[in-house]
Amino acid sequence: MNIKKVAELAGVSTATVSRVLNNKENVNLHTKNKVENVINELKYEPNDVARMLYKGRSNMIALLMPDITNPFFPELARAIEDEAEKEGYACILCNTDGNHLKEKNYIKAITQKQVDGVIIVSNTISENEIDEINMPVVMLDRKTKANVHSITIDNQSGVKNAISYLKSLGCKKIGHLKGPKDDINAQQREYYYLKEVNQEKWFDLDLLYSGDYDFDTSVKATKKILTNHSDIDGLFAGNDLMAFGALKAAHDLKVDVPNSLSVIGFDGISFGKTVIPSLTTMEQPIYEIGVYAVKTLLGQIDGRETLYTHKNFFTKLKKRESTR
Amino acid sequence: MNIKKVAELAGVSTATVSRVLNNKENVNLHTKNKVENVINELKYEPNDVARMLYKGRSNMIALLMPDITNPFFPELARAIEDEAEKEGYACILCNTDGNHLKEKNYIKAITQKQVDGVIIVSNTISENEIDEINMPVVMLDRKTKANVHSITIDNQSGVKNAISYLKSLGCKKIGHLKGPKDDINAQQREYYYLKEVNQEKWFDLDLLYSGDYDFDTSVKATKKILTNHSDIDGLFAGNDLMAFGALKAAHDLKVDVPNSLSVIGFDGISFGKTVIPSLTTMEQPIYEIGVYAVKTLLGQIDGRETLYTHKNFFTKLKKRESTR
DNA sequence: TTGAAAGCGCTAACAA
DNA sequence: TTGTTAGCGCTTTCAA
Numbered sequence: 162m163n164i165k166k167v168a169e170l171a172g173v174s175t176a177t178v179s180r181v182l183n184n185k186e187n188v189n190l191h192t193k194n195k196v197e198n199v200i201n202e203l204k205y206e207p208n209d210v211a212r213m214l215y216k217g218r219s220n221m222i223a224l225l226m227p228d229i230t231n232p233f234f235p236e237l238a239r240a241i242e243d244e245a246e247k248e249g250y251a252c253i254l255c256n257t258d259g260n261h262l263k264e265k266n267y268i269k270a271i272t273q274k275q276v277d278g279v280i281i282v283s284n285t286i287s288e289n290e291i292d293e294i295n296m297p298v299v300m301l302d303r304k305t306k307a308n309v310h311s312i313t314i315d316n317q318s319g320v321k322n323a324i325s326y327l328k329s330l331g332c333k334k335i336g337h338l339k340g341p342k343d344d345i346n347a348q349q350r351e352y353y354y355l356k357e358v359n360q361e362k363w364f365d366l367d368l369l370y371s372g373d374y375d376f377d378t379s380v381k382a383t384k385k386i387l388t389n390h391s392d393i394d395g396l397f398a399g400n401d402l403m404a405f406g407a408l409k410a411a412h413d414l415k416v417d418v419p420n421s422l423s424v425i426g427f428d429g430i431s432f433g434k435t436v437i438p439s440l441t442t443m444e445q446p447i448y449e450i451g452v453y454a455v456k457t458l459l460g461q462i463d464g465r466e467t468l469y470t471h472k473n474f475f476t477k478l479k480k481r482e483s484t485r
Numbered sequence: 486m487n488i489k490k491v492a493e494l495a496g497v498s499t500a501t502v503s504r505v506l507n508n509k510e511n512v513n514l515h516t517k518n519k520v521e522n523v524i525n526e527l528k529y530e531p532n533d534v535a536r537m538l539y540k541g542r543s544n545m546i547a548l549l550m551p552d553i554t555n556p557f558f559p560e561l562a563r564a565i566e567d568e569a570e571k572e573g574y575a576c577i578l579c580n581t582d583g584n585h586l587k588e589k590n591y592i593k594a595i596t597q598k599q600v601d602g603v604i605i606v607s608n609t610i611s612e613n614e615i616d617e618i619n620m621p622v623v624m625l626d627r628k629t630k631a632n633v634h635s636i637t638i639d640n641q642s643g644v645k646n647a648i649s650y651l652k653s654l655g656c657k658k659i660g661h662l663k664g665p666k667d668d669i670n671a672q673q674r675e676y677y678y679l680k681e682v683n684q685e686k687w688f689d690l691d692l693l694y695s696g697d698y699d700f701d702t703s704v705k706a707t708k709k710i711l712t713n714h715s716d717i718d719g720l721f722a723g724n725d726l727m728a729f730g731a732l733k734a735a736h737d738l739k740v741d742v743p744n745s746l747s748v749i750g751f752d753g754i755s756f757g758k759t760v761i762p763s764l765t766t767m768e769q770p771i772y773e774i775g776v777y778a779v780k781t782l783l784g785q786i787d788g789r790e791t792l793y794t795h796k797n798f799f800t801k802l803k804k805r806e807s808t809r
Numbered sequence: 810t811t812g813a814a815a816g817c818g819c820t821a822a823c824a825a
Numbered sequence: 826t827t828g829t830t831a832g833c834g835c836t837t838t839c840a841a
Contacts, residue, residue: 163833163834163835164834164835164836165834165835173811173812174811174812174813175812175813175834175835175836176811176812176813176814176836176837177810177811177812179835179836179837180810180811180836182835182836183836187810187811188810188811189810189811192810192811206593206596206597207597207834207835208538208597208599208833208834208835209597209598209599209835210534210537210538210543210598210599210833210834210835211538211817211833211834211835211836212834212835212836213534213537213817213835214532214534214535214538214816214817214818214819214833214834214835215816215817215834215835215836215837216817216835216836217817219534221577221598224578228563229553229559229562229563229566230559230560230563230755232556232559232756234559235553235554235556235558235559236554238553238578239552239553239554239580242553242578242579242580243580246579246580251577251579251594251595251598252577252578253545253575253576253577253578254548254562254566254576254577254578255566255570255575256563256566256567256570269530270575271575272530273530273531273532273533274533274534274545274575275532275533275534376758376759405759406759408761409759409761409763412761431554432556432756432759434700435700435729435730435733435756435760436759436760436761437732437733437736437760437761487817487818487819488818488819488820489818489819497827497828498827498828498829499818499819499820499828499829500820500821500827500828500829500830501826501827501828503819503820503821504820504826504827506819506820507820511826511827512826512827513826513827516826516827531818531819532817532818532819533819534817534818534819535817535818535819535820535833536818536819536820537819537833538817538818538819538832538833538834538835539818539819539820539821539832539833540819540820540833541833
């Protein structure tokens with residue numbers, strides 16, 4: 162079933178059917194009704210692929226991220242998909258595992274599929290590679306010199322507020338559970354942590370240790386550090402998932418959170434309210450970020466937005482039970 | 486840049502270029518090299534949309550589910566996307582919120598986009614509507630009379646094993662925190678719970694209460710029931726998320742889990758190991774289910790599989806800290 | 810207001 | 826082994 166059949170049955174040309182389909186002005190009302198009747202009878206629906214080919218547009222965007230299983234990303238993906246759907250765009254999901262080869266393959270695949278734009282979360286992709294992508298791009302969580310839009314979260318103020326809050330609670334020795342070395346956010350959060358604490362007389366490089374953005378690793382590492390430094394009374398985790406690991410470690414060691422140890426996370430994933438004790442964290446406006454990313458991307462796709470923009474979002478302290 | 490330009494520069498016809506692109510046998514080696522050189526120089530990549538149009542295939546599948554934010558679904562989506570990618574298919578993500586209209590719109594949209602097949606998780610879509618979908622379908626979590634493949638989880642044995650386990654632990658009064666009325670799995674789990682316990686002399690319809698697959702609701706509801714029935718010593722939650730709510734409620738009421746109350750969930754989402762105490766649960770082989778769904782779907786798309794199949798997966802008891 | 814026809818980029822049947 | 830050409834289903838220009 163195609164436009165030709167509709168045209169035949171309605172006794173008009175395919176051009177006229179096309180005009181009706183696209184709500185063009187210049188169609189006689191009588192003709193229009195005739196065509197619409199045939200369309201309804203046949204339950205005809207135009208083939209988007211043919212349209213794509215002609216128009217050179219697909220009304221699809223892609224979302225490249227490390228792993229949808231990582232609890233931060235479903236919330237982001239949901240926001241992106243919601244906003245895309247609202248604007249008539251479908252959303253292709255790509256898990257890259259931060260694997261460079263996978264990223265390249267996906268970019269090639271979506272390019273060939275004439276996807277209209279892509280939102281990328283990646284530490285591994287290079288500036289050059291970003292520039293070579295042949296469609297509008299929004300980079301998330303990373304500022305770049307490449308000619309694309311970028312969106313970041315303000316780690317400086319976030320970390321500062323987190324540490325200040327722990328201090329205001331009376332914490333006298335604050336550790337940091339940091340993320341992977343190659344992650345830009347992890348690096349920044351470590352950097353600003355150091356900036357906030359390295360003048361303190363209690364400071365010691367031992368207080369800085371790594372959980373790799375992973376739960377199990379964080380449990381182990383935190384157990385070790387709590388054992389070696391029983392006087393730690395505050396802990397800033399580089400993301401919520403690691404903070405969960407820290408809570409687990411404290412629980413297993415019978416360290417009382419929050420009375421002996423205050424734990425604060427970073428991200429504000431919705432699971433934070435679920436754990437026991439519920440997690441105090443620096444909350445990112447995840448949904449808002451997703452919506453903004455799509456708006457920016459579509460702005461460029463539609464040619465409304467011609468300049469490349471950079472947007473920095475801020476975190477908000479969400480007090481819950483894991484801090485005193 | 487298109488096949489025509491490549492043909493010109495290589496001094497051959499588009500047909501020959503096409504043959505090279507598709508690795509056809511009947512191309513002179515010399516010609517082949519010439520064409521490949523031009524392709525590499527131009528960094529030419531064929532346009533998939535044109536191929537789609539000609540072939541009537543898109544190498545895309547869609548995944549319709551209620552909400553990627555619900556922690557069960559990212560794990561499923563990950564498995565599906567992994568397997569699809571392995572087979573050269575892209576995966577379109579659609580959140581329906583169990584909203585009937587959204588489902589219909591998505592199905593229409595992906596049909597027009599010539600998506601090759603769809604994996605659906607839905608309670609709301611009717612048998613008729615499933616039958617009217619104009620592409621291969623795999624229904625997840627629901628058996629159907631419609632002419633499509635279906636995959637379910639065996640609630641009967643799962644619930645039986647959960648309750649038996651609680652009994653074996655010495656539980657003398659076991660409650661059930663059930664899911665939404667309109668959810669087939671929730672209904673079945675409730676049904677089989679009743680079957681297992683309604684002959685017990687301690688049984689009481691009050692032990693059955695609802696958490697709507699939602700964390701907050703489950704916290705509230707569990708607090709109420711634990712307050713009214715302080716002798717409840719076992720709790721079977723209809724899914725893990727509700728079990729987390731139950732754990733939270735017990736914690737807030739200072740009910741000792743697992744010593745005074747054993748809690749068991751259903752699903753086996755990876756977050757179960759994160760919470761405190763970690764959650765005992767009836768674990769679904771989520772990844773395996775996702776892979777199987779894709780294999781089945783692609784089987785039908787490729788015409789290898791011509792019969793509609795039904796597959797029933799079984800849960801496995803995963804013992805952790807929330808049960809004595 | 811309508812229709813004929815070209816063309817989006819590709820593949821494949823047919824011919825040479 | 827290679828080229829010519831029709832055609833996948835649509836939109837749009839141009840002419841009527």
